[in-house]
Amino acid sequence: MSYLLTSALLFALGVYGVLTRRTAILVFLSIELMLNAANLSLVGFARAYGLDGQVAALMVIAVAAAEVAVGLGLIVAIFRHRESTAVDDLSELRG
Amino acid sequence: MALLGTILLPLLVFALLGLFGKRMREPLPGVLASGLVLASFLLGAGLLLSGGARFQAEWLPGIPFSLLLDNLSGFMLLIVTGVGFLIHVYAIGYMGGDPGYSRFFAYFNLFIAMMLTLVLADSYPVMFIGWEGVGLASFLLIGFWYKRPTAIFANLKAFLVNRVGDFGFLLGICGVVYFAGTLDYAQAFSQVNGISQAVIELIPTFTVFGHTFVAWEVSAVTFIAICLFIGAMGKSAQVPLHVWLPDSMEGPTPISALIHAATMVTAGIFMVARMSPIFELSPTALHFVLFIGATTALFTGLIGIIQNDVKRVVAYSTLSQLGYMTVALGVSAYSAAVFHLMTHAFFKALLFLAAGSVIIGMHHEQDMRKMGGLKKYMPITYWTSLIGTLALVGTPFFSGFYSKDTIIEAAAHAAHGGHWINTYADWAVMLGVFVTSFYSFRLLYLTFHGKERFETHSDESHHAESHEIHGNEAHPAHDNNAHDAHHGHGGLPHESPWVVTVPLILLAIPSIFIGYFTIGPMLFGGFFTGAIEVLPQNDVIKVLGEEFHGPFAFTLHGMQMPAFWLALSGFALATYIYLFNIRVAERAQKIFALPIRILENKYGFDDLWVKGFAGGSIALGGKAWKYIDAGLIDGVMVNGTANLVGRIARGIRGTQTGRLTTYAFAMIVGLIAMLAIATHLFAE
Numbered sequence: 181m182s183y184l185l186t187s188a189l190l191f192a193l194g195v196y197g198v199l200t201r202r203t204a205i206l207v208f209l210s211i212e213l214m215l216n217a218a219n220l221s222l223v224g225f226a227r228a229y230g231l232d233g234q235v236a237a238l239m240v241i242a243v244a245a246a247e248v249a250v251g252l253g254l255i256v257a258i259f260r261h262r263e264s265t266a267v268d269d270l271s272e273l274r275g
Numbered sequence: 276m277a278l279l280g281t282i283l284l285p286l287l288v289f290a291l292l293g294l295f296g297k298r299m300r301e302p303l304p305g306v307l308a309s310g311l312v313l314a315s316f317l318l319g320a321g322l323l324l325s326g327g328a329r330f331q332a333e334w335l336p337g338i339p340f341s342l343l344l345d346n347l348s349g350f351m352l353l354i355v356t357g358v359g360f361l362i363h364v365y366a367i368g369y370m371g372g373d374p375g376y377s378r379f380f381a382y383f384n385l386f387i388a389m390m391l392t393l394v395l396a397d398s399y400p401v402m403f404i405g406w407e408g409v410g411l412a413s414f415l416l417i418g419f420w421y422k423r424p425t426a427i428f429a430n431l432k433a434f435l436v437n438r439v440g441d442f443g444f445l446l447g448i449c450g451v452v453y454f455a456g457t458l459d460y461a462q463a464f465s466q467v468n469g470i471s472q473a474v475i476e477l478i479p480t481f482t483v484f485g486h487t488f489v490a491w492e493v494s495a496v497t498f499i500a501i502c503l504f505i506g507a508m509g510k511s512a513q514v515p516l517h518v519w520l521p522d523s524m525e526g527p528t529p530i531s532a533l534i535h536a537a538t539m540v541t542a543g544i545f546m547v548a549r550m551s552p553i554f555e556l557s558p559t560a561l562h563f564v565l566f567i568g569a570t571t572a573l574f575t576g577l578i579g580i581i582q583n584d585v586k587r588v589v590a591y592s593t594l595s596q597l598g599y600m601t602v603a604l605g606v607s608a609y610s611a612a613v614f615h616l617m618t619h620a621f622f623k624a625l626l627f628l629a630a631g632s633v634i635i636g637m638h639h640e641q642d643m644r645k646m647g648g649l650k651k652y653m654p655i656t657y658w659t660s661l662i663g664t665l666a667l668v669g670t671p672f673f674s675g676f677y678s679k680d681t682i683i684e685a686a687a688h689a690a691h692g693g694h695w696i697n698t699y700a701d702w703a704v705m706l707g708v709f710v711t712s713f714y715s716f717r718l719l720y721l722t723f724h725g726k727e728r729f730e731t732h733s734d735e736s737h738h739a740e741s742h743e744i745h746g747n748e749a750h751p752a753h754d755n756n757a758h759d760a761h762h763g764h765g766g767l768p769h770e771s772p773w774v775v776t777v778p779l780i781l782l783a784i785p786s787i788f789i790g791y792f793t794i795g796p797m798l799f800g801g802f803f804t805g806a807i808e809v810l811p812q813n814d815v816i817k818v819l820g821e822e823f824h825g826p827f828a829f830t831l832h833g834m835q836m837p838a839f840w841l842a843l844s845g846f847a848l849a850t851y852i853y854l855f856n857i858r859v860a861e862r863a864q865k866i867f868a869l870p871i872r873i874l875e876n877k878y879g880f881d882d883l884w885v886k887g888f889a890g891g892s893i894a895l896g897g898k899a900w901k902y903i904d905a906g907l908i909d910g911v912m913v914n915g916t917a918n919l920v921g922r923i924a925r926g927i928r929g930t931q932t933g934r935l936t937t938y939a940f941a942m943i944v945g946l947i948a949m950l951a952i953a954t955h956l957f958a959e
Contacts, residue, residue: 198939199940207935267936271932273933274932
């Protein structure tokens, strides 16, 4: 039970970070936080129901690594282009 | 196959001249065209003498292409190609120097080909091809001088008015297909007896406010016959679809002579004669035909009295004569109608060509008020015109007398104890004789007799020169024609060249003799038996035939009838007024101011069609464009859809802030909402 509570807490923190942080790096970190919250719950479930959850967690880690590579690359590119990583400035897609 | 050849020969000329005409030197297109029309005439004559011919082929599955040359159609073929040949020869001279010389002959031969298709047709679709084809040729030729706005107006008018008639004709054909189930003449005629009981509900029974209106029913045969006749009314210019014919005089004079006097306008008459087995079964339709014909015969003749343009007088005379033919159809004297059609073709073509000759001689003046005394300058034209006029008014021993007198006698016979329409028709044709005689002699006197009213301000050398080149006379219409400017309206009138006068003479001969020699065999000798069917109780020609003892006795008898004396009094009145005492005409103009106004307005038919129907359609179209097209379709439907989408988009574009946090927030809220719903749904 405490696994899940910890996991929910972490996830909520991640959500809060995504919604409030201005810097792309911190938004990105918050997303990682959410991913790891999910991992934690998966591992927690694995304790009760077998190893499938751990496998899923490994999978998430692999995907997250790839995502980090792409995401950081994007952030570097944006910074080079605009001298800033503030997400609020990135509003070219406004309707 | 030879039968098909009569049509293909002129069609070949049409194709040749249409494709290569521009490269041909001047008389060649005319000679080629005339030559092949003559060939077509000879071929047709040969086939007729050998006892008729038939051509059959399948055109589309179930739709035959069949041609038939029997006495009726062969006879028409000879008129079309025979008179057509003479007018072609005339046109070689008349059209000389025209920039559209080969185009003229191309159209002209297209007309001949289409007219032959119409005449020789043995099934409805084939006749319809010819019917529309002659309409097209007529349209092209009325607008031959396409730079003249009046010519364009006239050809459009002719085409549109004919379209009204053609629609009726097409409806009639549809009726035949629907009720008889065949497109073939012979089969349709044999089946039409069986459908005499069938009725069509034009308006079905309906109830409004508790009041029941009983259905308006007509018998199928009446419906078919009247629809077909509406087609004939358009083509043969019967009231109220006659308005296009006087305006068609905008075309070159040979066209007026051949198409708008001798042949095409008689297509309607011919068609009704062809369809006689259908018309015979419907007394109502015959009364309708009779009423229209009688009205046309009398009232269009009256308009002719006040016209001042030479060609227009002859045009109204044509209308009136077509009315006579229609009257003959209405009293079931089909062969008399066709007989009058033939004599009329000769003398009316003659009168038109003579009018054309006068126009050439007067250097393109058409107003009779500026003529007079031309007899001295144009003797051949004068004498041939006189013959044409005498034939037209029905002078004994001239061709017109026999055909017209037969029609009058037939109408009189039908009037005995008949319907009121028969009596009306009898009076109309009777009075029409007086009117015909009056306007014909008025035309003759104003043109050829009396004071010379034209202006001459040219020296003799110019005159001589104009004589030399008049072989290449051009018509006025080719605007900025140098020749015309050079000619002006000066110069004394002169006789026309031989290509013009020889056809006049050749037409004058049958105008005199053909009636006397053919009335016996054609009308009373059963020439058309098999082609024209008349019910025994309607057969006025047979009754007249019993009293017929040779053309000479017929002539003597006719001279004792009122029609002859009416013609004579018309002649006398015209002679008195226009030859001896022209003042009377001026005084009459004041006394009869109101009727003359009515006649000048042509009873308002022109206004009705041009301003009423055409103007109304244009106004309706304008309003429809403004409100339905621009307003409803463009405004509401096309642009309206786009506007609606735009407006919705403008409303919701505010949600697209472009800020990452907004989207993330929406995603999370959405996710929570979905999870809440999912847990709620799958709670069990």
